[in-house]
Amino acid sequence: MLKIAVVILNWNGEKLLEQFLPSVQAHSKGAEIYVADNASTDNSISFIKNNYPSIQIVQNTTNGGFAKGYNDALVHIDADIYCLLNSDVEVTENWLTPIRNIFKKDYEVAIVQPKILDYKQKDYFEYAGAAGGFIDQLGYPFCRGRIFQALEKDKGQYNDVKEIFWATGACMFIKKTVFNELKGFDEDYFAHQEEVDLCWRAKNHGHKVMYVGSSKIYHLGGSTLSNMNPKKTYLNFRNSLYSIAKNLPRKKAFPIIFIRLLLDGVAGIRFIFQGKLNHCLAILKAHLSFYKNFNKIFKKREKAKYMPNYYAAKSIVWSHFVYHIRKFNILVKD
Template sequence: MNPGVAIVILNYNGRHYLEKFLPNVLSHSEGYEIWVADNASSDNSLQWLRDHYPAIKTFSISENKGYAGGYNEALKHINSQYYILLNSDIEVTTGWIEPVVSFMESDPNIAACQPKILAYDFRTHFEYAGAAGGYMDYLGYPFCRGRIFDTREEDLGQYDDERDVFWATGACLFVKSEAFHKAGGFDERFFAHMEEIDLCWRLLNMGYRITYSGKSTVYHVGGGTLHKSNPKKTFLNYRNNLIMLFKNLPKGRRWKTVIFRLILDGISSARFMTTGAWPDVLAILKAHFAFYAMIPSLLKGQKRTHYRAPLYYRSIVWEYFVLGKHDFTQLTKPELPTTPK
């Protein structure tokens, strides 16, 4: 008997994506429950759904709570063994669900998994958001098999395996509902961006496995809600990265890492200055001050956890920008330690 699986699409003013990609999801997900949770859209998304796809279940959220709060609110009301959190700008493929769920069923300690994520507009190459599974270096810089910073690898079948990773992308996240709720769901202070990395880090610290399955493939447009050039996205990425590090690092490494990041983010700001991207420079400054203002509440809400999650103990910034290692297989230790010890 197949376990219960609910596909949950969080929508915010994404009617154009629903019109484009929802028929594809329906045609390749027959027999599975599909929900669209709406984050207080103003583009008539819900009415369009009710008019054209009355069989699809909908859930209305009274205000835009971002990715984190929107999914938390919706998933309280959806009863299923597995959730598939699916971005509205994703094209799925034949048989995209079964290999991932089958892999997760093989071990009760697997909490989350992602499929292979390829670019919708450059279909031979990996997409930025997740690629073939996510990792993070000891300074908090995320990267992926198949994508390091702005370099995307061509998909030549090199990552058609199934394996443990540090984080699985929120663009197409398979997660066991029991583990999701046991971890407390997403941290709503993130609003959007990196909340899935924070969740995966917490799940790893709880002793769960985070995984990737190259036996399933989807195509992602990316930047559907916030384009990567938007200063608000810059703000969220820098602020949330600091929040995530402060929350999850061992107490003895927390402040040292934050100070290192202050220096590196200053260098990053200087790079933006050279291109005249002053709104991004301002966004980084605002991100740091917003993080510093949150420190008292972060300390107050801190829960003592046994540190288990493995990081990549090299600087991905150094290896990429100084040593010129733009391919995952070129990294000093490409087979990263991923099993909790």
């Protein structure tokens, strides 16, 4: 039987642990549960020890964000499969069974994501991951069930098992051997889109990333940084450029980076007209950080198999903002 470790990264999340740990403990039979604590200053650790003595704690010495937090913690955890689970997730009965089955069925499967629904509106998909992630030909990430801020209602349209491009960090199952092969998350990302980069690298190494719609969870979302936070804008814009520079062949990477920088400028102007000057400044800071760190990031490129057809759509920006496409099945025809 595959040994699964459910690992919840926590930073000052006592209230979230109090709310969401009960479902994880109740429905994760056969798995070991860990809380990887990123040097919290609240009562998270004492709360776990007093109320959930069976849950194991890995104490990180610093708050290195999502990427470093998991990299530091997972070296101390022995399992065949890591389940990286956000602290604001409610899991459902038997949610692990379909995940175990797909890992057993197909050896090439390295990463798996369940269906991600909104905790507040449980019949709608949730922003972070929805029904599996893809990217367009310019490297913009999007999901089945979510295109930018447009969320679809769950009507069973994505109850399938499907190969995807990236799995969300809100709930990602990954083989320990593959995580180690890829040397974990890129800590220069700190947080946001590090899972896109990890899955992209896994793809470049010939591994499969899968979505399993028969396993579902409910994600609260926005508990660390909301979509209205300029820091999230900064990280998303910068880290997306990082991924393109690292993971595409040179002939594709440089033209796409140039186009993306121009489109980011358009996005900045749009933020100004919306009265969101802080978000425009966040894009500017993201570009400055990208220029500053370009050589460092570019040197991380690996000699691996680049995916010849890595994208699911030509331009998600054009399709969404010009043609007003809101649903994946209209945008992408199987």
